[in-house]
Amino acid sequence: MSPTPTTAGSLVRGGDEVLLGFARALRAAGVPVTQDRTHGYLEAVAAIGLDDREATRWAGRATLCASPDDLERHDRVFEEWFCPDLAAPGGPARRSRRTPAVSLLADTADDGPTTAEETDDDPLRVAASATEILRHRDVASLDPRERARLAALFAALPVAPPVRQAARRTPRRHGDVDASRTLRASLRRMGEPARIHRRRRAVRPRRVVLLIDVSGSMAGYADALLRLAHRFVAAGDRAPVEVFSVGTRLTHLTRPLRLRDPDRAIAAAGAAVPDWSGGTRLGETLKAFLDRWGRRGMARGAVVVIFSDGWERGDASLLGEQVAGLRRLAHRVIWVNPHRGKPGYAPVQQGIAAVLPHVDSFLAGHSLATFAELAEEVRRA
Numbered sequence: 001m002s003p004t005p006t007t008a009g010s011l012v013r014g015g016d017e018v019l020l021g022f023a024r025a026l027r028a029a030g031v032p033v034t035q036d037r038t039h040g041y042l043e044a045v046a047a048i049g050l051d052d053r054e055a056t057r058w059a060g061r062a063t064l065c066a067s068p069d070d071l072e073r074h075d076r077v078f079e080e081w082f083c084p085d086l087a088a089p090g091g092p093a094r095r096s097r098r099t100p101a102v103s104l105l106a107d108t109a110d111d112g113p114t115t116a117e118e119t120d121d122d123p124l125r126v127a128a129s130a131t132e133i134l135r136h137r138d139v140a141s142l143d144p145r146e147r148a149r150l151a152a153l154f155a156a157l158p159v160a161p162p163v164r165q166a167a168r169r170t171p172r173r174h175g176d177v178d179a180s181r182t183l184r185a186s187l188r189r190m191g192e193p194a195r196i197h198r199r200r201r202a203v204r205p206r207r208v209v210l211l212i213d214v215s216g217s218m219a220g221y222a223d224a225l226l227r228l229a230h231r232f233v234a235a236g237d238r239a240p241v242e243v244f245s246v247g248t249r250l251t252h253l254t255r256p257l258r259l260r261d262p263d264r265a266i267a268a269a270g271a272a273v274p275d276w277s278g279g280t281r282l283g284e285t286l287k288a289f290l291d292r293w294g295r296r297g298m299a300r301g302a303v304v305v306i307f308s309d310g311w312e313r314g315d316a317s318l319l320g321e322q323v324a325g326l327r328r329l330a331h332r333v334i335w336v337n338p339h340r341g342k343p344g345y346a347p348v349q350q351g352i353a354a355v356l357p358h359v360d361s362f363l364a365g366h367s368l369a370t371f372a373e374l375a376e377e378v379r380r381a
Contacts, residue, residue, distance in 0.1 A: 140220030175200035213308035283318035312351035320354030336365035
């Protein structure tokens, strides 16, 4: 028996983060999900109950999709978000029509056994808790199954480009008085008072440059960092986003990461990197970036994010000099270390000690939650 609207509504409110996350993932996939449609989706799920997977699917198709072209995207994101085992290659083609509501979300992991009583009382809360735990797990410690579930969660990661003020001013309702337009409007009225026109500076997206360390010490984080870079590239249709891998060589990865499918993009980027899990010569590769790309305009006024643990085999003083030169060109330099924020960590490596005086932010980067914090830092840069 389906729960009453009141009971179902309480369940939806208890797990609204998961349902709203699905709506954001759908928006990231290209479906124009508005706030009104999201509100209608929550009401529809509250009305039909949470124990019928197909009914929940059709509720999303009816409330969140605006055209027939959106239906295929909706079904794909639904499988990846709520049923990652079904979306994975080799998984069962389809489950039974009626499944427990907890199966609408990623399978629980590392939570211990879940009793039937807990599942019946608040199924969405149980699954939401598992998803939240996965968001804070160190990505280097995940098994293949958990990595597949985490890859589906990347679709909901909110990524927006930073903006800068342009020299050109455009008409706005609020802002400085546009004297020339106001005067022309008054002359058209034969000198009679006219509406005061105003203008403000326009904004343009600011360039984002991602430099990802793919050396052996960063091997456990490379896949997640490339998925994060793919999210930045996919969300940067109107903003220039450039991605490079650094290790013993510098490799430009923007073109392979422009593929729409994340798995194909990661595979193409991995095939393009010749020094995967090799050594670390950050100073030399950063110098190559500055000489070939940075000083020619790519780094000027950009937000540059460097993902590395700072284990430098070369000259640490050279690394510090290159980061200092990069800081003089860029708008902001952000260093992301996967060990930052972990218990007992201290920035004592020679590479980290050399670059810390020249970076604007030193952030953690070991989990999906820290990636979300980084995306917000980049947006506010």
